[in-house]
Amino acid sequence: MGGPAPERPDRPGRDRVRPGAQPRVRRRAGGAGPVPPRRARTGLGFAAPQYTALAENLASNGYLVAGVTPTYSANLTVLNGQTRSATEAGNPKSFDSADLHAGQAQADGDRLVGVWAADDRFAAAQLAAxxxxxxxxxxxxxxxxxxxxxxxxGAAALEACRTDPRCAGAADLDGTQYGAVVHSGLGKPMLLIAGGNSCVTGTCRPQSADDKSSLATARALLSAGTGPAWCYQLDGAEHFDFSDYGAYYFAAPLRSQLALGPIDGDTALTVTGAYLTAFADHVTRGGPETLLDDPRSPYPGIEVQRTGH
Structure with missing residues (x-):
């Protein structure tokens, strides 16, 4: 999970994160029966440890969580004691454009999301082993x-789920979507959670060409899908609030340069974690949809946009 913003990669206020949802394997404390794997992927530029809060929450609810750092897309990766930095192929300059779904940015996103999704499926296979x-x-x-x-x-999570028969569902946190899944849709359950300034759930008031493109992309995804979809907006949250950045202490001058909203960071992670756990419980264990379907969320700041089908 994690990384810079869905609208614009690595920019103050709207940083973007790239594909990387990791399957997590679920296991009850005490070992009562098999549990489903869950895989969480980071965003573009980010690394798996920057999503520790959400991963720990899932683990505390009985899941074995595996995180994937995308080598050559992450700003820095350490493999066998050797450092690896991002490359043009893994972190394209086209993602700096004003519209992430125009021209080369769209082509690069569609290409790269397939690579990330393949990595996700590989990691899921390792978990299964x-x-x-x-x-x-x-x-x-x-x-x-x-x-x-x-x-x-999040985009990679959806594409990985589309191409993995073992997938029970996929969740996208504030990520604009790419790949074949946008037009073919997802036949499995899907969870989309957006920050307050984001169009990735198909509901927003677009203020730029990029917003309009993200809105059209999300609506195409939801329209083509045949599985149930839950969509929410977390008011006051911006892109980095879905990562550990929300829980870090930053001096005011630095914080103002990051994609962090006015919402309390710990609150944002708590609310996000609650919906992720409810979704995972429902799609893997048939748990109740009480939180997912409640039109009036018990959590302040959550705008319920779509529930179920």
Whole structure:
């Protein structure tokens, strides 16, 4: 999960994150029966550890969580003691354009989301293999994998779910969508959560060409999908509030340069975590849709835009 903003990558106020939802494997404390894998992916430029708060929340609710850092898309990755920086192929300059769905930016997004989705499916397969031996043997239900991601990672989560028969559902946190899934739709359950200035749920008041493109893309995705979809907006949140950046302390001058909204960062992560857990519980265990379908959320700041079908 995680990374810079859905509207514009790596820019103050509207940073963007790229594909990377990682499946998480779910396991009940005490080992009572197999649990579904869950995979969480970071956003463009970000690394998996920057989503620790959401990952820990899922783990505390009985999930085995695996995070994926996209090498060559992340600003910095360390592999076997060697550092790897982002490359043009992994973090295209076209994502600096004013409209992320125009020209080369659209082409690069469609290409890269396929790479991230393939990485996600590979990670999910590695999680499934844990069921055969070791401490998780007999406790991994690979037939119920959930892909979760922030920003571009959210786009990758949706595309990975579309192409993985084991996928039980996918969640996209504030990420504008790319890839074939936009036009083919998703036949599995889908959760979309947007920041207060975002159009990625298909509901907003667009103020720029980029907003209009993101709005049209989200509406195409929702229109083509055959699975149930839940869409929410978290008022006061901006792009980085869906990552650990929301919980970090930043001096005022620095904070003003980041995509952080007026919402309390801990509150944003708590609310996001509650909806992610409710979604995962529903699609993997048949849990109640009480929170998901409540038209009047118990959490202040949540605008319920769409529930179920």
């Amino acid at each position: 844990l069921d055969t031996a070791g401490r998780f043997a007999g406790h991994v239900d690979a037939a119920k994998t959930v892909y979760l991601g922030h920003s571009f990672g």
